[in-house]
Amino acid sequence: QFIRNGLRRALERNEFVLHYQPQIDLASGAITGVEALIRWNHPELGMVPPARFIPVAEESGLIVPIGDWVLHEACRQAVAWQNAGLPELCMAVNLSAVQFKRGSVEQSVIHALQETRLTPALLELELTESILIQNVEGVLDSVKRLKLLGVKLSIDDFGTGYSSLSYLKRFDIDKLKIDQSFVRDLGSDPDDAAIVRAIIQLARSLNLRTIAEGVETADMLRQLGAFGCDEAQGYYFARPMSADAVASYIRQA
Numbered sequence: 001q002f003i004r005n006g007l008r009r010a011l012e013r014n015e016f017v018l019h020y021q022p023q024i025d026l027a028s029g030a031i032t033g034v035e036a037l038i039r040w041n042h043p044e045l046g047m048v049p050p051a052r053f054i055p056v057a058e059e060s061g062l063i064v065p066i067g068d069w070v071l072h073e074a075c076r077q078a079v080a081w082q083n084a085g086l087p088e089l090c091m092a093v094n095l096s097a098v099q100f101k102r103g104s105v106e107q108s109v110i111h112a113l114q115e116t117r118l119t120p121a122l123l124e125l126e127l128t129e130s131i132l133i134q135n136v137e138g139v140l141d142s143v144k145r146l147k148l149l150g151v152k153l154s155i156d157d158f159g160t161g162y163s164s165l166s167y168l169k170r171f172d173i174d175k176l177k178i179d180q181s182f183v184r185d186l187g188s189d190p191d192d193a194a195i196v197r198a199i200i201q202l203a204r205s206l207n208l209r210t211i212a213e214g215v216e217t218a219d220m221l222r223q224l225g226a227f228g229c230d231e232a233q234g235y236y237f238a239r240p241m242s243a244d245a246v247a248s249y250i251r252q253a
């Protein structure tokens with residue numbers, strides 16, 4: 001309740017901030033993109049992590065205006081980095097199922113792209129498996145129209161959701177994000193290693209790119225490389241950080 005009452009005011013008072021976590025291409029070692037991750041800079045509580053308020057925002061529907069803010073802010077930042085002379089980065093933004101059910105994601109994305117003039121191909125929308133299996137027809141339409149705008153689509157937390165893989169055929173997905181729960185024990189758990197390798201092989205045969213999440217050690221990175229994973233994201237490279245910190249990180253990379 002405390003959180004819920006605060007969320008609308010937080011929007012009005014501009015208390016949300018985005019942090020960004022770099023994504024590294026394993027072939028070139030270059031930073032090719034970042035994932036935008038929201039935080040609430042609460043006047044008394046300090047930085048509140050998304051796990052504390054996103055579920056409340058989803059229940060109350062406030063995730064729709066918050067999600068609009070995230071899209072706009074992430075696109076604005078991507079253009080600001082370009083204008084500051086940084087190399088082109090893909091900007092990945094998380095979408096909630098509630099934004100599809102209760103909002104018009106397509107209109108929100110169109111507005112964010114128009115207002116910021118970000119090249120659509122530099123925006124990647126992270127969908128969860130739960131988005132793709134609910135209310136299939138409506139979502140199929142929205143996702144198809146989103147794809148026509150030229151944006152990229154990825155599936156977040158891949159492997160944790162649903163066993164039906166038919167949505168990989170129905171939706172024009174670009175990338176699978178291998179969930180960190182499989183990556184964590186890659187070196188010690190043969191089952192996890194088998195799952196990661198299978199996801200990468202599946203993706204390759206469907207012409208999808210793969211990114212491993214939660215990469216924390218050089219050993220994990222080596223194993224992922226041997227499996228043919230395309231990209232990695234995790235504390236081994238960088239934690240989610242402020243826009244300024246990302247710019248310094250890339251300049252010294």
Ligand code: G
Nearest residue numbers: 036037038049050051054070094095096240
């Ligand atoms: O940054 P952190 O690791 O604490 O993120 C935790 C979770 O919050 C992740 O699952 C992420 O998908 C979710 N999350 C972060 N930012 C956003 C956002 O802007 N919108 C939505 N819907 N979820 C987000």
Ligand code: G
Nearest residue numbers: 094156157213214215216233234235236240
């Ligand atoms: O959107 P998603 O649920 O995938 O959000 C990614 C979450 O994972 C964020 O909360 C981010 O802070 C967290 N994270 C990113 N890299 C690492 C990592 O290397 N290890 C762990 N434990 N968590 C990570």
Ligand code: MN
Nearest residue numbers: 035094126156
């Ligand atoms: Mn994500």
Ligand code: NA
Nearest residue numbers: 156157177213
């Ligand atoms: Na994820």
